[in-house]
Each structure stands twice: as structure tokens, then as C-alpha cells.
Amino acid sequence: MVPLNWYLMLSVSLFIVGLIGFLTRRSIIMMFLSVEIMLNAINISLIAMSHYMQDMRGQVLAFFVIACAAAGMAVGLVLLISAYRNKPTVRLEDFDLLKDRAF
Amino acid sequence: MLPQLFFAYFAVMILGLALVVITRRNMVHAVVWMLLMFVHIGGLYLFLNAEFFAVIQVIVYAGAVLVMFLFVVLLLNLREEQGLPIFIRGVQGRVIIGLILLLTLVSAAGQASKGQGGRFSIDYIQRQTHIKVLGSVLFNDYVYPFLIMGFILFVPMVAVVVLAIRRSNGSS
Amino acid sequence: MEFLYNLMIPIIKVAVVFAVTLLHVAYATYFERKVIGRMQCRIGPTEVGPYGLLQPFADMFKSLFKEDIIPAKADKAVFFIAPVIVLAPTMSSLSVIPFAEGFMIADVNVGMLFILACASLSVYGIILAGWSSNSKYAFFGGMRSAAQVISYEIAMGISLASVFLMAGSVRLDEIVKAQYEYTFSMYAPHLLIGFVVFLIAAFAETNRTPFDLPEAETELVAGYLTEYSGFRYALFFLSEYVAMFIMSSIITLCFLGGWTIPRFITDILPFLSYVPGILWFLSKVYFFMFFYYWIRATIPRYRFDQLMAIGWKILIPLSLLNLLIVAFVKRFVID
Amino acid sequence: MTFRDIAYKVFFIEILKGLALTLKVFFTKPVTIKYPHERRPVSPGFRGRHAMVRDPKTGKERCVACMKCAMVCPSQCIYIKYTGQEGESRHLVKYEIEAYRCIYCGYCVEVCPMNAIVLTEHYEYASYKREDNYFDKDRLLQNWDEHVRNIKADKYFNKFWRPLGIDIGRLPANKRDAVVEINDKRSD
Numbered sequence: 001m002v003p004l005n006w007y008l009m010l011s012v013s014l015f016i017v018g019l020i021g022f023l024t025r026r027s028i029i030m031m032f033l034s035v036e037i038m039l040n041a042i043n044i045s046l047i048a049m050s051h052y053m054q055d056m057r058g059q060v061l062a063f064f065v066i067a068c069a070a071a072g073m074a075v076g077l078v079l080l081i082s083a084y085r086n087k088p089t090v091r092l093e094d095f096d097l098l099k100d101r102a103f
Numbered sequence: 104m105l106p107q108l109f110f111a112y113f114a115v116m117i118l119g120l121a122l123v124v125i126t127r128r129n130m131v132h133a134v135v136w137m138l139l140m141f142v143h144i145g146g147l148y149l150f151l152n153a154e155f156f157a158v159i160q161v162i163v164y165a166g167a168v169l170v171m172f173l174f175v176v177l178l179l180n181l182r183e184e185q186g187l188p189i190f191i192r193g194v195q196g197r198v199i200i201g202l203i204l205l206l207t208l209v210s211a212a213g214q215a216s217k218g219q220g221g222r223f224s225i226d227y228i229q230r231q232t233h234i235k236v237l238g239s240v241l242f243n244d245y246v247y248p249f250l251i252m253g254f255i256l257f258v259p260m261v262a263v264v265v266l267a268i269r270r271s272n273g274s275s
Numbered sequence: 276m277e278f279l280y281n282l283m284i285p286i287i288k289v290a291v292v293f294a295v296t297l298l299h300v301a302y303a304t305y306f307e308r309k310v311i312g313r314m315q316c317r318i319g320p321t322e323v324g325p326y327g328l329l330q331p332f333a334d335m336f337k338s339l340f341k342e343d344i345i346p347a348k349a350d351k352a353v354f355f356i357a358p359v360i361v362l363a364p365t366m367s368s369l370s371v372i373p374f375a376e377g378f379m380i381a382d383v384n385v386g387m388l389f390i391l392a393c394a395s396l397s398v399y400g401i402i403l404a405g406w407s408s409n410s411k412y413a414f415f416g417g418m419r420s421a422a423q424v425i426s427y428e429i430a431m432g433i434s435l436a437s438v439f440l441m442a443g444s445v446r447l448d449e450i451v452k453a454q455y456e457y458t459f460s461m462y463a464p465h466l467l468i469g470f471v472v473f474l475i476a477a478f479a480e481t482n483r484t485p486f487d488l489p490e491a492e493t494e495l496v497a498g499y500l501t502e503y504s505g506f507r508y509a510l511f512f513l514s515e516y517v518a519m520f521i522m523s524s525i526i527t528l529c530f531l532g533g534w535t536i537p538r539f540i541t542d543i544l545p546f547l548s549y550v551p552g553i554l555w556f557l558s559k560v561y562f563f564m565f566f567y568y569w570i571r572a573t574i575p576r577y578r579f580d581q582l583m584a585i586g587w588k589i590l591i592p593l594s595l596l597n598l599l600i601v602a603f604v605k606r607f608v609i610d
Numbered sequence: 611m612t613f614r615d616i617a618y619k620v621f622f623i624e625i626l627k628g629l630a631l632t633l634k635v636f637f638t639k640p641v642t643i644k645y646p647h648e649r650r651p652v653s654p655g656f657r658g659r660h661a662m663v664r665d666p667k668t669g670k671e672r673c674v675a676c677m678k679c680a681m682v683c684p685s686q687c688i689y690i691k692y693t694g695q696e697g698e699s700r701h702l703v704k705y706e707i708e709a710y711r712c713i714y715c716g717y718c719v720e721v722c723p724m725n726a727i728v729l730t731e732h733y734e735y736a737s738y739k740r741e742d743n744y745f746d747k748d749r750l751l752q753n754w755d756e757h758v759r760n761i762k763a764d765k766y767f768n769k770f771w772r773p774l775g776i777d778i779g780r781l782p783a784n785k786r787d788a789v790v791e792i793n794d795k796r797s798d
Contacts, residue, residue: 060241161396
């Protein structure tokens with residue numbers, strides 16, 4: 001039997017990998033992919049805990065996380081497409097119209 | 104011994120593939136590696152007695168969300184992005200912060216202990232099948248969250264149509 | 276020893292199913308050419324072997340020994356892996372199909388959903404094949420195919436949901452057993468809307484005429500297959516026919532009672548119940564394969580906007596309506 | 611949209627009609643002719659490969675190098691050379707037809723006063739070399755031999771080898787009946 005801690009460690013490590021990807025990549029699409037990785041990490045820990053605690057609430061929550069992730073990604077990607085129509089780039093640092101140049 | 108080995112395989116593959124994903128320059132390649140990672144996560148769910156989630160993982164994440172990514176990557180012409188650097192400036196500092204966070208969280212996760220067992224034991228789920236158990240919990244105890252979830256899924260649908268539609272006369 | 280025995284049984288099953296499927300694909304092409312030939316006043320292949328029966332093997336050897344051409348600016352790794360991504364999920368979804376009572380390779384609780392998951396995975400192969408070829412025809416074909424498959428998957432899934440609702444299970448063998456209790460021992464008359472929706476969606480899922488826009492010869496050369504040749508082309512071809520076989524099997528299992536024969540027939544002709552179930556199953560499947568060819572010989576290709584309109588404006592509302600009706604009937608009439 | 615239209619749409623009437631049609635055709639006899647095994651009979655007047663008629667008496671061509679065929683040819687694919695002065699009888703040196711340029715109008719056959727150049731009913735002259743369809747004099751005579759080989763009778767008549775609709779009496783003597791005597795070496 002694999003202990004629960006192993007699943008939690010895997011989940012946490014996966015979350016951190018996603019976080020690093022989110023913080024360091026330039027492209028918005030890659031940042032969205034990193035967010036997906038983080039949501040999957042959350043799901044692993046939710047389902048693992050649900051399994052080990054013999055309670056379905058974690059899985060219900062994971063179900064909602066999956067639905068929200070799909071909805072969020074759809075909106076994010078369509079925002080990206082409408083932004084791309086105005087400015088043909090997916091690099092986050094190019095969207096700096098509101099940035100104060102003095103700093 | 105065998106379960107541990109399987110878990111180790113899946114854990115190494117998931118983490119390795121996640122690292123591969125976030126370091127790819129070509130986004131189509133990243134999406135393909137991500138697909139492989141999602142399939143592995145689905146395999147991990149099978150060990151957790153959640154076969155419905157294993158399938159949902161593949162249907163929703165791999166079949167819908169990632170295809171959406173792939174569509175967007177292919178719709179946008181990203182040829183000129185290829186030559187530019189992958190990571191932003193000052194990447195090392197962020198990675199170090201991430202690693203510190205990793206150490207903290209992993210040590211915390213190592214000390215976690217499970218609480219009181221509930222009524223959904225493994226035998227019960229196997230007897231009733233996972234879909235039935237999940238369905239009964241979802242539709243009996245969590246009806247209102249489920250309905251709200253339906254609404255949450257509906258709003259982005261409208262939002263996507265409104266945002267993506269090109270007006271025939273007007274702007275552009 | 277017992278461990279070996281337990282290991283051998285699935286391997287033998289896999290070997291049997293694999294061999295039968297490959298043979299089936301070989302002769303499905305022959306059957307298609309013969310049927311469409313006769314429907315167009317032709318006779319189809321006759322040259323290789325008696326009545327052209329060895330034609331599939333001739334085609335196979337030809338495609339195996341043809342030169343494997345790779346476009347110069349193709350993304351080689353993705354180009355190589357794309358046919359495999361198409362073929363592997365398609366083949367693996369064969370493993371949950373019960374060909375007869377108790378004969379399935381993998382006995383999983385989520386059988387039907389597994390097939391849906393596999394169907395959604397094989398879209399990747401098509402998109403990636405189109406993208407990696409670095410050719411405009413292939414790219415358009417891949418994008419069209421992906422849009423089409425994703426749109427019709429929704430209608431297909433919802434129309435299958437009504438079957439799950441009636442049967443109370445997503446296991447294919449339990450769906451078949453649940454159908455046996457109903458009037459005609461099949462769901463097709465009860466879930467007529469769902470049946471028709473699924474039938475149309477199945478044509479679109481497998482990229483067959485009248486929804487064969489991804490490989491529309493007259494406009495896109497061969498769609499996402501344009502740059503493929505030789506063995507890799509054969510893999511795409513194989514997976515298309517296996518997918519047709521799987522779709523026909525799903526229709527048979529979910530709407531036509533699988534390997535069972537309707538009770539009103541066995542009441543009149545009791546000796547028919549001694550015929551093995553796999554024969555009934557295969558005859559139903561082959562009827563649908565024939566139907567695929569029949570439709571191909573009859574209906575011209577739809578335009579892409581018509582295709583999308585059928586998918587989103589007709590099939591999805593219809594399947595939702597069907598689901599609603601079935602839910603009400605199940606709750607207030609049957610229970 | 612009338613009720614009838616809606617009913618047609620809902621019950622796929624048009625599609626069902628089409629399906630019934632294809633099913634009906636499915637049970638009819640196919641019209642295919644399996645070409646290398648069976649051949650379709652050549653219709654009279656078919657204009658196939660060129661040939662020069664071999665005179666059974668001399669064993670040579672009947673051409674007198676009058677140049678009429680080369681002049682009438684719309685695609686100008688007939689090349690003729692001859693020797694002999696004005697007033698003397700001409701002697702044919704070169705007679706070539708480029709079959710790729712030929713449009714098979716049959717003017718050369720109609721105009722020939724000697725019935726020397728004809729279009730046979732042979733239609734399988736695909737080959738691996740382009741040169742095979744550039745007919746010189748020997749090749750044209752050989753074509754005639756190939757054409758004659760399957761004819762059982764002593765004489766061969768093809769009414770399309772002379773201009774139709776012209777009074778026979780006005781044609782040259784050699785052209786009048788368009789009958790070719792086949793008395794080749796087989797009988798010797």
C-alpha cells in the first residue's frame with residue numbers, strides 16, 4: 001500500500017513545477033498550460049485524500065475543479081485570441097500599454 | 104512492492120513530463136508532452152479507485168481542454184516567436200523561490216496524516232461502482248453546487264461566443 | 276502456474292481480437308469496393324485471386340513496400356508519431372467491446388466512457404498529422420477534422436447518455452443485458468432520436484461520407500493524409516476502418532441489443548437461440564458497415580458550414596431533447 | 611415552409627429515396643467490360659492506328675507520293691520525301707507519321723487516290739517509348755500486316771476509307787471500291 005504522503009508529495013512537487021512554469025515562461029499559452037499542471041496537481045491531492053479518508057467530498061470537489069478549469073481555460077484562450085487580433089504576439093511583456101515607463 | 108513500483112513509475116513520469124512541458128520552445132510539442140502527462144495522471148487515478156476520474160481526465164482534459172490549446176496554438180501564427188528566449192529575465196531567482204517553496208511544502212506533506220475514515224470504503228465503492236457512488240453523492244448532497252457549476256459552465260460559453268465573434272461591420 | 280494461466284488468457288484474447296480485426300479491416304476494404312462498385316453499376320476488384328479476394332493483401336504489400344516520403348520541412352518527430360497516436364487509442368478501444376457474452380479483453384467498469392476517451396484521443400493524431408506535414412492542404416484537413424470530430428463528439432456523448440440513463444450502467448455488457456428486457460430487446464425503437472443522432476454523429480466521427488471534409492479529394496487533395504505515403508498512410512487507413520468497426524459495434528451494443536437476438540424472434544423460431552451470440556453481433560455490425568458504404572454511394576459531401584450547422588443547431592439540441600424525454604420517461608413511467 | 615417540407619426534412623425522405631435508388635442499382639447487372647480479358651467490339655468507322663496498305667503483288671506500299679495527304683493534314687503530321695523529276699513517276703523515299711500530333715480526322719485516308727494510307731481499327735498502341743508511336747514507312751507497313759493478321763477473308767472492305775456522300779463514279783479508279791486484296795505470304 002502506497003502511503004498518502006507519497007501522493008501529497010507528488011501533488012506538491014507537480015504544483016511547484018507548474019508554478020515555476022507560470023512564473024518564468026514568456027508566452028501566455030505556456031502560462032495557461034502551467035496553470036493546467038497546477039490544477040491537475042490539486043486534483044491528484046484531492047482524489048488521493050478522498051481515497052484514503054474514504055470520503056467522497058474530495059472527489060466532488062475535484063469534479064468541480066475539472067469543470068472550472070475547462071471553463072476558465074476557454075475564457076482565457078478566447079481573451080488571448082482577441083488580444084492577438086489587436087497585437088499579434090503571445091508574449092506577456094509586449095502587453096504593456098498601461099505600464100508606467102518611468103519605473 | 105509492486106504498488107510502490109507502479110507509483111514510483113507514475114510519479115517520475117508525471118514530474119518529468121511536467122518539467123519537459125514547461126521547458127519546450129515549440130508549443131505544439133509542449134501540448135503533446137502534456138497529453139502524455141494527462142494520460143499518466145489518469146493512470147494514477149486508477150490506483151486511487153477512481154476510474155471515473157481516470158476517464159474524465161482523458162475526456163475533459165485531453166479531449167477538450169488540450170485540443171482547445173492546440174487549436175489556439177495553430178490559429179495564431181507563432182513562427183516569429185520561435186527564435187526568442189523561452190524564459191523571462193531573472194529566471195533563476197524565481198526558480199530558487201519555487202524550490203524553497205517546494206522544500207517547505209514537501210516536508211509539510213511528508214508529515215501529513217490521514218484523519219477519520221468515512222463511510223465510503225474501498226469495498227463499498229467497488230461493490231457499487233465508482234460512478235454510482237459519485238453520482239449519488241453529487242446529486243443528493245451537492246445538488247446546488249452542481250447546479251451552480253452548470254451555470255458557471257454556461258457563462259463562459261456565452262462569454263466565448265461574445266468575445267470571439269467578429270462583427271461584420273464595425274471595428275476591424 | 277496459475278499466474279501464467281491468468282496471464283495467457285488475456286494475451287490469447289488480444290491475439291484473437293487483433294488478428295480478427297486486421298483481417299476484418301482487410302476485407303472491409305474489399306467489401307467496400309465491391310459494394311460501392313455494384314451500387315455504381317461497376318464490379319469492383321476482380322483481378323487478384325478468385326473474385327479479387329486477395330486484393331486487400333496486394334494493397335497491403337504495396338503500401339508496405341512503397342517509399343516512405345517525408346516532407347523536407349516537416350516536424351519529423353511529430354510526423355512519425357501522428358499515425359501511432361491515431362491508431363493506438365482506436366485499437367485499444369477494441370479491448371472493452373464485448374463480442375459475445377463474457378468475451379471481452381478488459382472488463383472495466385467504465386467501458387463506454389473508455390471508448391469515448393479513446394475517440395477523443397485520436398483527434399490529436401489527426402491535428403498533429405496535419406500540422407507536422409507543413410503543407411497547407413494537410414493543415415486545413417487537420418483543422419477541419421478536429422473541429423468536426425470535437426463538435427460531433429458532444430452530440431454523440433449526449434445521445435449515449437440517454438442509453439446510460441435507460442440501462443443504469445456504463446458497462447457495455449450490462450447495457451446489452453438491460454436492453455434484453457425491453458419490448459423489441461433493443462433500445463433503437465425506444466430511443467429513436469438518440470439512435471438517429473448517434474448514427475449521424477458516428478459518420479462524422481469516423482470522417483466518412485457525407486462528412487468526409489477532412490479528406491475531401493476534390494478540394495484538399497487528401498486532407499491530413501496528403502503528405503503521408505507507404506506504411507504510415509496504411510496506418511491511418513487501418514485506424515479509419517477500425518474506427519468504423521468500433522462505431523458499428525457501439526451502435527450494435529447500445530441500440531440494437533448486441534449479441535442477443537430479440538425475444539419475439541426466439542419465441543417464434545426457438546432453434547435460433549442455439550446460434551452463437553458472436554454471429555448475431557457480427558451480422559449486426561456488418562449491416563452497419565454495409566450502411567456506411569451504402570451512404571457513401573448515395574449522399575454527396577456536405578459543405579463545411581452545413582456540417583457545423585447540422586452538428587450544433589440540430590444534433591445537439593435533438594440529443595438534449597432526447598435526454599430530457601428519456602429522463603422523464605425513466606422517472607415517471609418505467610420506475 | 612409547408613407541412614410537407616417539414617415532414618420531408620424530419621423523416622429524411624430525400625435521403626431515403628436516394629438510398630432506395632442505390633439499393634436498386636445494387637441488384638442490377640454491372641455494365642463493366644473487363645478490358646484485357648474481354649474487348650468491346652469496335653464500331654464501324656473507328657479511326658485507330660495508321661497503316662500503309664501493302665500491295666500483295668509487289669509486296670510494297672501503294673503510295674505514289676502525290677503529297678495530297680500531307681497537304682490536307684490539319685495537324686501537319688505527315689512528312690513525305692520523294693525523288694523524281696517533273697513529268698516522271700515519283701519514287702517514295704520517306705513517309706513518316708507522328709501519331710502524337712495526329713488528330714485522327716481521317717482526311718488523309720479520304721483524300722488518298724491510291725487507297726494507300728488507312729486508319730485501322732487497332733487501338734492499343736500505348737508503349738514505353740515515345741519512338742514507338744513515330745511511324746516510319748516500314749513501321750506503317752508492319753502495322754498493316756498486324757491489322758491483316760486477324761482477317762480471315764481474301765478481301766477487306768471498309769466503306770469509311772473513301773469520302774462518303776461523293777458519287778463513286780467521280781472517285782479515282784483505285785479508290786472506287788475501297789476493297790483491299792489480302793493475298794499475303796501466308797497463302798504462299
